[in-house]
Amino acid sequence: MINEALRTILPAAGWGDEKARAVEITGGADPILPTPFRIGETSAAALAAVGLAVADLWALRTGRGQEIAVDTRQATASLRSGHYLKMDGADVSTERNTVMGVYPAKNGRWSYLHCNFPNHRAAALSVLGVPEDREAVRQAVAKWDALELEEAIIAAKGAGGMVRTMDEWAKHPQAAAIASLPLMEIVKIGESAPQKLPDGGRPLSGIRVLDLTRVLAGPTCARTLAEHGADVLKITGKHLPNIGYQEYDTGHGKLSAHLDLREPTDVEILRGLVRATDVFSQGYRPGTLGGRGFSPESLAKLRPGIVFVSLCAFGHVGPWASRRGFDTVVQTVSGITSRQGELFPG
Template sequence: MAHASLVELIKLAGLPASAADAVEIAGTEPVFATRYKPVAPGAAAMAARGLAAAELWALKTGRRQQVRVNMRAAAAALRGSRYLRINGEKPAEDPEKITGFYPLRDGRWMYLHCNFFNLRDCNLAVLGAPQQRDAVARAVAKWDGLELENAIFEGGGACSFVRSEEEWRALPQMQAVARLPLLEIVKIGDAPAQPLPAGDRPLSGVRVLDLTRVLAGPTCARTLAEHGADVLRVTREDLADMGPTDFDTGIGKLCTHIDLRNPPEAETMRGLVRECDVFSQSYRPGALAHHGLSPEALAQVRPGIVYVTLSAWGREGPWSGRRGYDTVVQSANGMAWRPNNERPAFLPYSAQDYVAGYVLAFGAMVALARRVREGGSWLVRASLAGAGHWILQHGVLEPSEYAHLPVELPADELRPLLMEHESPIGRITHLAPVVQMSETPARWARPSVPRGYHKPVWPPRG
């Protein structure tokens, strides 16, 4: 199943099915107790990005290499942030967190996403409730699901009425998602062919601007760093961060603050763009255009750029402009739904986030290879809902096939998958790279750092 998924993915990128012959995917699904089968598409996406890195290495050196992915390690990578430890300690949960499922007036369920203060405040404003879980529950219980969902989205928040798969399939948004491919790689401008920078890794000297948040987008940029890219994460000082999660997805990256509302800092951003190779962002479709950072604008500023963009719901359909995150999409597309109106529950994976992130990293490297061969500026697109649709297409398991499975890998199996590094905040424990490459092993050259730790300048190439 995973090999077939790999072939499907690489064919989407215009590569021959025979390219998958250089890849070994070992193991089977299921791994953890869930009716869904995300590990096959997840392992395929990880293998595909290893294959793309190997192709870039072949373009630089003429040498081929083998790529290997173990499906049990891939399963861990689809929930990688939960293995993060700082100085040996698991990061503490926020005791005032109000994100979660709440029963509605008719007994059905609503999911509220309040992990960012701006979304929390928008959600609470619609509900007219203080930041107390009991008060939020009482407020939600006064609403019908669709009415509250629409009110929160119109108010700038993030949520989802918890739907079954059948209800999701009936929605115009699902039909819009199904019409789009999982991955799009589109030429958006002319530019001369550009060779890869010199260096001893597939992406040595390749510069990546990372304007993404949470998991999928940061995972894409972290993956490029695994193969040698210089990744500069750009955030804004007054924006809420994801706390410890940032230290997991921030491995291998530089990190700086830029406020695009400040003209001198906006000019600094344009200077960084002129010297970058990949620009990655996860804002809602069109949100960066008024800052002059649309794909078309950057193709003019920096001919030959690879512009990577992630959205929650895809670029088409009535929800295309809505905010969304993995848990919001799981609540909408049936993954979190439980029969008989039981309390919803998420998959034991952040599978849509990680699959989308690895698919985008694969697409970015395919676009870089096209830039070497034929030139041009390129747009790479994917969405969380598209990743979810791909996972759902892999079908479901019977309870007898997964009910006996554990919720975690055995300690003696998990231990070799972990690694440590020293950072400015202490000793960080996290998953090691899962993709194994015979000649250019994936690794990170930089530690995780706090937000804004570096100046907004590129390091020397090479």
């Protein structure tokens, strides 16, 4: 049975409702997790859409069709896969930094501080003028106007935000800027001759992917490609911090290499890798890699036919397009955190 979340994805991918006839979604209905949001239906729809795309590619390779089955409860569990990870038979810590979280600010408002990475933590603590102590942070945030603190932390190159309601977010200039955008966009960035799929026994066999993403959304994207046979090379740097369990969980099926794009030699190494790749996936803020010579247009000239995948927190247009953000920051400013807190305080 087609669910409503999948129905919204189909046109974005250029498919009609008939495409969903090959999909069977089972396993119950929301709520599966303690949330007012339809997490189960949405996760099942996303995985079903991946299955449809992979089945299309497999049909192009082999002429054989496939049916897709998704269990909603299992799809929901997949969103927390890092929490079920074991290494050498032992649980892997999923603890976050102790000062990261939501704090009461002035006038009954709340502020969220994203402090998992040392540089963002240092920015927040510098603005607040306190040591790395949760009680000291709580007392300091209570003296701030939440909106002023949001802007001060962003100006200090940190990450965080004021907790907004959904109605407040709907009136925000950034929400207005992206309101009419589709779920995803496919934009032609250059000309190239058609290329035959490499030989192989899996849908993405022989497809080479460079993964320049961090944390969760982008790494999960590249891991999904690896799951279906792509050769994925994750590019990170020794100077870039990571969240251990997420790094491990999204690293399945990938090779990895360290490059420092502040160094001209490493920039040239990456350019060489681009020439031999098919997909370049990046999750930095719009313009960040472009400033180092790795914009979509530059890569299309360097490697005609390349697929440039770009993911970012707030979209590629609007006043917040270049603002630092992570999943939890987006939830905070867009009303998700507020709505969750209304029904499940604490």
